[in-house]
Amino acid sequence: xxxxxxxxxxxxxxxxxxxxxxxxxxxxxxxxxxxxxxxxxxxxxxxxxxxxxxxxxxxxxxxxxxxxxxxxxxxxxxxxxxxxxxxxxxxxxxxxxxxxxxxxxxxxxxxxxxxxxxxxxxxxxxxxxxxxxxxxxxxxxxxxxxxxxxxxxxxxxxxxxxxxxxxxxxxxxxxxxxxxxxxxxxxxxxxxxxxxxxxxxxxxxxxxxxxxxxxxxxxxxxxxxxxxxxxxxxxxxxxxxxxxxxxxxxxxxxxxxxxxxxxxxxxxxxxx
Amino acid sequence: xxxxxxxxxxxxxxxxxxxxxxxxxxxxxxxxxxxxxxxxxxxxxxxxxxxxxxxxxxxxxxxxxxxxxxxxxxxxxxxxxxxxxxxxxxxxxxxxxxxxxxxxxxxxxxxxxxxxxxxxxxxxxxxxxxxxxxxxxxxxxxxxxxxxxxxxxxxxxx
Numbered sequence: 001x002x003x004x005x006x007x008x009x010x011x012x013x014x015x016x017x018x019x020x021x022x023x024x025x026x027x028x029x030x031x032x033x034x035x036x037x038x039x040x041x042x043x044x045x046x047x048x049x050x051x052x053x054x055x056x057x058x059x060x061x062x063x064x065x066x067x068x069x070x071x072x073x074x075x076x077x078x079x080x081x082x083x084x085x086x087x088x089x090x091x092x093x094x095x096x097x098x099x100x101x102x103x104x105x106x107x108x109x110x111x112x113x114x115x116x117x118x119x120x121x122x123x124x125x126x127x128x129x130x131x132x133x134x135x136x137x138x139x140x141x142x143x144x145x146x147x148x149x150x151x152x153x154x155x156x157x158x159x160x161x162x163x164x165x166x167x168x169x170x171x172x173x174x175x176x177x178x179x180x181x182x183x184x185x186x187x188x189x190x191x192x193x194x195x196x197x198x199x200x201x202x203x204x205x206x207x208x209x210x211x212x213x214x215x216x217x218x219x220x221x222x223x224x225x226x227x228x229x230x231x232x233x234x235x236x237x238x239x240x241x242x243x244x245x246x247x248x249x250x251x252x253x254x255x256x257x258x259x260x261x262x263x264x265x266x267x268x269x270x271x272x
Numbered sequence: 273x274x275x276x277x278x279x280x281x282x283x284x285x286x287x288x289x290x291x292x293x294x295x296x297x298x299x300x301x302x303x304x305x306x307x308x309x310x311x312x313x314x315x316x317x318x319x320x321x322x323x324x325x326x327x328x329x330x331x332x333x334x335x336x337x338x339x340x341x342x343x344x345x346x347x348x349x350x351x352x353x354x355x356x357x358x359x360x361x362x363x364x365x366x367x368x369x370x371x372x373x374x375x376x377x378x379x380x381x382x383x384x385x386x387x388x389x390x391x392x393x394x395x396x397x398x399x400x401x402x403x404x405x406x407x408x409x410x411x412x413x414x415x416x417x418x419x420x421x422x423x424x425x426x427x428x429x430x
Contacts, residue, residue, distance in 0.1 A: 005276070005293045007339070027337060030336055031317050034334070034335040035315065035316050035335060037294050038296065038315035038316070039315065049340075074329070094320060094403075095387075095401070095405055096323055096383070096405045099331055
């Protein structure tokens with residue numbers, strides 16, 4: 001099967017091409033779109049690319065960091081200033097996949113993938129989108145909830161505030177095959193401490209719903225409290241609320257519901 | 273549908289081919305360039321046997337749109353041979369029984385080369401990480417890890 005490949009020098013031209021053709025898909029690193037083509041996905045008739053350097057720009061310094069949508073996980077691992085994102089970047093694929101897969105593509109990766117997006121969700125990231133009629137910034141949670149409808153827009157970049165401290169941000173991917181494997185559950189927590197108490201708790205989960213979700217009940221259990229054993233226990237028992245995991249080859253929905261609290265407790269207590 | 277002209281460096285030589293829209297690099301290498309050393313395994317990025325180096329970095333050729341390597345350097349397993357002599361990595365694989373059926377071997381060797389090009393004396397853990405995207409279903413990973421250790425001059429466990 002052949003498709004039409006359209007390559008543009010600017011992201012705005014690529015976005016216009018994408019928004020005007022329902023059967024067009026944007027090709028980033030190739031790990032999603034080329035896989036679909038290899039599997040004979042006839043819904044894709046046009047592949048859109050952009051060689052815009054802005055898409056591969058990293059702004060790693062300062063309190064707010066920005067990652068171009070075309071930035072690969074290997075590049076993130078090469079940035080010392082992005083150490084807080086190294087654990088999620090390293091948890092994705094093997095070296096070849098990390099040389100190819102991009103931040104922007106990860107936003108569209110279905111279960112059991114999309115681990116980096118779990119980290120970005122816990123960090124309250126903002127997604128910059130270019131549509132056919134202009135660009136806009138939307139919160140990552142809103143983006144994920146409307147992900148199916150965003151296919152006609154081009155993700156330009158993702159930005160987030162740097163965690164206040166190394167301990168404030170935690171990430172863990174539970175996989176059956178180490179060091180590489182699809183996610184049974186992926187967890188990320190951002191717990192800024194103000195005056196000894198958690199202020200602005202964010203818990204994000206992967207593989208616990210059709211898209212990455214926040215565990216709001218667990219967040220409420222943590223908010224305004226200190227991270228002691230009773231608080232952690234309350235958050236762990238609330239972790240499953242609002243989730244709707246599926247069965248797949250890596251684990252059943254039942255198993256995921258059973259273990260999400262266990263892994264959240266271990267993450268919050270810093271246990272292996 | 274119109275074909276696209278594509279030129280790139282293949283194992284140090286310039287090649288020019290015409291590709292259909294959407295052709296992946298693995299198909300271009302095997303069917304148009306005639307280099308059968310990268311293998312088709314899963315087509316999904318899960319097995320690693322199609323691994324090649326693009327400008328020195330490990331990539332999966334089955335997930336690479338052929339057009340994206342225009343003007344770039346692609347190295348496959350075929351680049352390792354030195355006339356009639358095996359590359360030290362190939363010799364180490366043979367001597368350490370690291371290739372049984374051999375289907376994963378092209379990818380394993382390219383992943384190992386990508387590692388040793390950057391890190392000539394890797395630890396065992398670094399080798400495990402470097403081949404973590406490459407699946408072997410029959411030899412077993414220990415002989416492969418030992419072969420890469422041997423090629424790097426490291427001590428091979430029994």
